[in-house]
Amino acid sequence: MTGRAIGRRQILAGAGVAALAAPNLARAQATPIRIGEINSYTAQPAFLQPYRNAWILAQEQVNAAGGINGRPIETIFRDDAGKPEDAVRLAGELVNAERVSLLAGGFLSNIGLALADFANQNRRLFVASEPLTDALVWSRGNRYTFRLRASTYMQSAMLVEEAAKLPAKRWATVAPNYEYGQSAVRWFKELLTRAKPGVEFVAEQFPALGRIDAGATVQALAAANPEAIFNVTFGADLTNFVRQGSTRGLFERRRVVSLLTGEPEYLDPLGDEAPEGWIVTGYPWEQIDTPSHTPFREAYRKRWNDYPRLGSVVGYDTVMAIAALLKKTPSTETEAMVDAMAGLQFNSVFGPIEFRAIDHQSTMGAFVGRTVLKNGKGAMADWRYADGKDYLPSDDVVRTLRPQA
Template sequence: MQLHGASNQEGRFSMIVTRRTALAAGLAVPAIAQAQNDPIRIGEINSYTAQPAFLVPYRNAWTLAVDTINAQGGINGRPLATIFRDDAGKPEDAVRHAGELINNERVALISGAFLSNIGLALGDFANQNKKLFVASEALTDALVWSRGNRYTFRLRCSTYMQAAMLVEEAAKLPAKRWAVVAPNYEYGQSAVRWFKEMLTRAKPDVQFVAEQFPALGRIDAGATVQALAAANPEAIFNVTFGADLTNFVRQGNTRGLFERRAVVSMLTGEPEYLEPLGDEAPEGWIVTGYPVEQINNPTHNAFRDAYRAKYRELPKLGSVVAYDTVLAIAAMLRKVPSLETEAMVEAMRGLKFNGVFGQGESEFRAADHQSTMGAYVGRTVVRGGKGTMADWRFADGRAYLPSEDAARAMRPAG
């Protein structure tokens, strides 16, 4: 068992009234404050070995957030503790871990999920077992819409939201002939579907002349680039990430795919994906991402400085997602009188919290359980031998979601 966050707590809470003395005195003590030395246990399930570029900095920031909260006294005097599980990128392993965490480890809730298919599997598990699931990253819209349920909430802005942010910029381009490339699973399919639908609505004269859906983690970049070039598009929408993105960019550079063509790319501005490219990073791509060194506000600066002091490197976007997930869970726990699931679910609906971007409150909408967390949109440039973002802006997630009534209508009845 990997347990983090519950050590060195004895003695810290000696002045807190125990349940027995409180009852003897006729005092009412909320259940969450009882057994004050017992940690509140969170089960965290993620693809740590399958997606290390995102999830190593994610776990680092999760640990930092838990340590910070516990150093401040925990939640009503109880420390947070995390039991980590690695699903290795396999939905069946994620569900097995979830069962073990709930039944054997007695966690109060589960969190995590990087890949969309794993997020959906855990969302179904949460619904069937009536346990709270706070999804940190899994981007598929189905998680909160077509397969949404009472027990599942999602922090990160979804494929719909990021596609809408990018379409806003793509619609300004003169290009009419578009090609798309995306990993062949739920996240990639969803991103392409929304991008095509929203861009066509904004510019009815656009055409999509080629589609490539390589298997996640197994892209044949040379063949993919050749097929896209053969269609002679004027612009490309790219959804690949990680090692697939690195291979795609390198083959595209070698074969001239990006010359005189606009590229709009989801996630490519995130440091975990730009940094491995070094000076081969593309220039001029329209992207969502995280200009970590350029954001300058007190909230973000404090987070960036604390992360750098602990880990001797700058945070990644995964770091932000993890830290905000812990902040949101802590904000919910401070509101509830007990760790009973239905109480936690009610506290999550409409929950507001301040994230580390420093852009004001985010909210988990009661209608669909989607957070209004935003993202940064800009263009890629190479500076000092590495890729980064320029001309960026913060896109508030609230502005890129359908109305709550529309979202509610997309969810299953009940």
């Protein structure tokens, strides 16, 4: 990252107001529309540094184009340090002291659920950027919470399409032991069993998030002698798992299906140790040349002298979704904004998407492909874009999953 990027010190010391309005708008007397953004910046910097950079880029673009009917948008950032209790406390401060019009953000699923509960209890709109747990929009979904990113159910369904083609019948799973990991494993097992009757799950490993004992985990998986592995680890846990698994031969003659591993946030740190042939969801940023993605990629590179990560897409599109919402309704009153979010459509970095009215889940998709080594680092090959609307359950099924639907 260059000196223009926001560094760790700036995140810790400057997690306050980031007005970022264009100079001509800052001089105007129009009252800014304030967004309260809460995220685990110091706990998950690999994803959230690019996320925040792209958030800033999107906000600058919206304000340079005149803002929302002449009103600039302004973001007040807060760092929850990966703690749900801190996220809820900060949400209260943003709503009561900073007088924000809505809340946004969230990375870890347990924090996303805590913020969703806060939004519901306090009747405040919460646009969840990243938390992947399905409970956010289904079993614990509420009127005030909407989610942008493709969920664990959606991405698991995308991967099951490919996993069902493999000859493997004996499967093992490894996932971080919290809401996201548990949800991903649950859906992968259920959907694969439905798609390919006769598969058997012979081992499960649920290491603590950020504290994986990779050697012991690999040893336990190998002892079960699976033919294939479903991996849900990410970040440093993924790096340790890959290194130990490669050293101990876990991946030899075994297929691996892996959630998120194709995202550059997690693939790049592996360098030439990146595994080959894994079936993954991810983001082949340098290979996507579409009318919606190319301008974003080039604007991001120009602004930050760096390439985008998947976090960049999520941060950018969260701002653009909020801007589309504010242009749709002239009011920043919560109930009016919530009504406008239901069924909201906008053109994302990946193309047109919609926030479904029935469950508040967006139809953003994901890229599915396989990992390869290219120029000494991991990349995605043979990828395709899986449109999120094709991997969501029907309205009738959602009504059984979300009681208030």
